[in-house]
Amino acid sequence: MGVGLGRGMVVLYLSLIVMLPLAAVVDESLAGGVGAFWDSVAGSQSMAALKLTVICSLVVVAINAVFGTIIAWVLVRDEFPGKGAVNALIDLPFALPTIVAGLTLLTLYGADSPIGLDIAFTRVAIVVALCFITLPFVTRAVQPLLMEMDREMEEAATSLGAGGFTVFRRIVFPNLLPGILAGVMLAFSRALGEYGSLILISGNIPFDTEVSSVFIRSQIESGHAEGAAAVSVVLLALSLAMLIAVSLFSRKRARK
Amino acid sequence: MSAKWGLRGLAFGYLGLLLLAPVGMIFYKTFEHGLGPPIEAMTSPDALHAIWLTLLMVAVAVPLNTIFGVGCALLLVRHRWRGNALIDGVINLPFAISPIVIGLSLFLLYGNDGWFGPTLASWGIQVLFSTPGMILASIFVSLPFVVREVVPVLQEIGTEQEQAASTLGADGRQTFWRITLPAIRWGVAYGVVLTTARVLGEFGAVTIVSGSISGETETLPLFVAKSFEQFNEEAAYAGAIVLALLALTVLLLMSIGGRKAQSTKEGS
Numbered sequence: 075m076g077v078g079l080g081r082g083m084v085v086l087y088l089s090l091i092v093m094l095p096l097a098a099v100v101d102e103s104l105a106g107g108v109g110a111f112w113d114s115v116a117g118s119q120s121m122a123a124l125k126l127t128v129i130c131s132l133v134v135v136a137i138n139a140v141f142g143t144i145i146a147w148v149l150v151r152d153e154f155p156g157k158g159a160v161n162a163l164i165d166l167p168f169a170l171p172t173i174v175a176g177l178t179l180l181t182l183y184g185a186d187s188p189i190g191l192d193i194a195f196t197r198v199a200i201v202v203a204l205c206f207i208t209l210p211f212v213t214r215a216v217q218p219l220l221m222e223m224d225r226e227m228e229e230a231a232t233s234l235g236a237g238g239f240t241v242f243r244r245i246v247f248p249n250l251l252p253g254i255l256a257g258v259m260l261a262f263s264r265a266l267g268e269y270g271s272l273i274l275i276s277g278n279i280p281f282d283t284e285v286s287s288v289f290i291r292s293q294i295e296s297g298h299a300e301g302a303a304a305v306s307v308v309l310l311a312l313s314l315a316m317l318i319a320v321s322l323f324s325r326k327r328a329r330k
Numbered sequence: 331m332s333a334k335w336g337l338r339g340l341a342f343g344y345l346g347l348l349l350l351a352p353v354g355m356i357f358y359k360t361f362e363h364g365l366g367p368p369i370e371a372m373t374s375p376d377a378l379h380a381i382w383l384t385l386l387m388v389a390v391a392v393p394l395n396t397i398f399g400v401g402c403a404l405l406l407v408r409h410r411w412r413g414n415a416l417i418d419g420v421i422n423l424p425f426a427i428s429p430i431v432i433g434l435s436l437f438l439l440y441g442n443d444g445w446f447g448p449t450l451a452s453w454g455i456q457v458l459f460s461t462p463g464m465i466l467a468s469i470f471v472s473l474p475f476v477v478r479e480v481v482p483v484l485q486e487i488g489t490e491q492e493q494a495a496s497t498l499g500a501d502g503r504q505t506f507w508r509i510t511l512p513a514i515r516w517g518v519a520y521g522v523v524l525t526t527a528r529v530l531g532e533f534g535a536v537t538i539v540s541g542s543i544s545g546e547t548e549t550l551p552l553f554v555a556k557s558f559e560q561f562n563e564e565a566a567y568a569g570a571i572v573l574a575l576l577a578l579t580v581l582l583l584m585s586i587g588g589r590k591a592q593s594t595k596e597g598s
Contacts, residue, residue: 306431
């Protein structure tokens, strides 16, 4: 089989499916010049949406950094019946369609909440939905590091009189930090662009609960493709920066 | 010991409140009045069409991305080339892009004022608001999975067996079918499962390119959203349950596939 032919096919496939469509977005965003691009991004509604998206995503990754690490710890270091099932459950947010995720959260935390907890159409709802969607990232990044970790270091620290918290802070945490950071960056990148799980539960209220992806959708529907493209390019740049950071970071770790 | 129970409590509490309770709740809501209503809701013409269209997306996008994924992984791992780093970067793009932006990109390419839209329309080909556009969106969003799963397996198994086969006179095709493919099969299978899950559930990108016309361009996730927005909660819940059951099947396959992939890595 010709390697050259194969390469040609791969490049053609990637160009048709990924590169050309993205080029069209960048082109459209600059259709009216750089000034128009900036006006679209800095418009009050689009800026409010961008701010909300970035702040919610930061809050969410902070929450999942803590709980993701705890869950990874319990799954690696603890023994309990049904551990395999809990471990498989972690991937549920990756398997469950986003629209179903939003709907399930709405049945429990919406207007008909059986536990009287109605958070629908608030910013809290956005955070909860994004926590759901990005749950696996940190756990899955930390688990392998915990499994590889040398228990002797911890035992040595304990025998020298360090308490549980000191051992965690001085020994365990520094070893897990690369995994936590990698998971956080992937989760952040995912949270920035999330759409499906938010539309039913966030209410999509401009200046209040409208995230960037929802704003882009409303721009497309009202015929402002240029504005939609401009905000898309900003989102794209943010997520790309995250992914590049992750790959540089993991390459650096691999070299060590 | 109290620290152990504290951590357990936090982990289980978080998983319970965030994952288990909501998913349990939607099952309860759907079957609250027995099996009749959800079955009735899922056998309406629009629902059946949505299921059929969703399966069509899977039937086209998954094989295409699997063939591409295996071929591309082989090129990346087995043949050094200056362009490989770039290809690797582009393959990861769909993970970094919002589904809505993917939808917008296809809209700008194939819409009435798009780059290709007018030309294709003059040939009588309608991409946007019809099946081809939805298939393109499905392929785009699920492109990276097979490559990502197969690359590490290929790196792990090395080239010794392949070299032995070709020393013994096997040609490239024989080596691939008899040696390489059997060795990477669990990696491929895992990638296929992830691709399928992504295509089944894709919402954002498909929403933009499909126009969401009931009985025509509506996949199951779109059917769920529209039913809910039209206050037909029974249909929305029933559709969600079908998708959730598919997701649980995927989860089961993932945990089996993941374990198998792990053991092939360790076994070699």
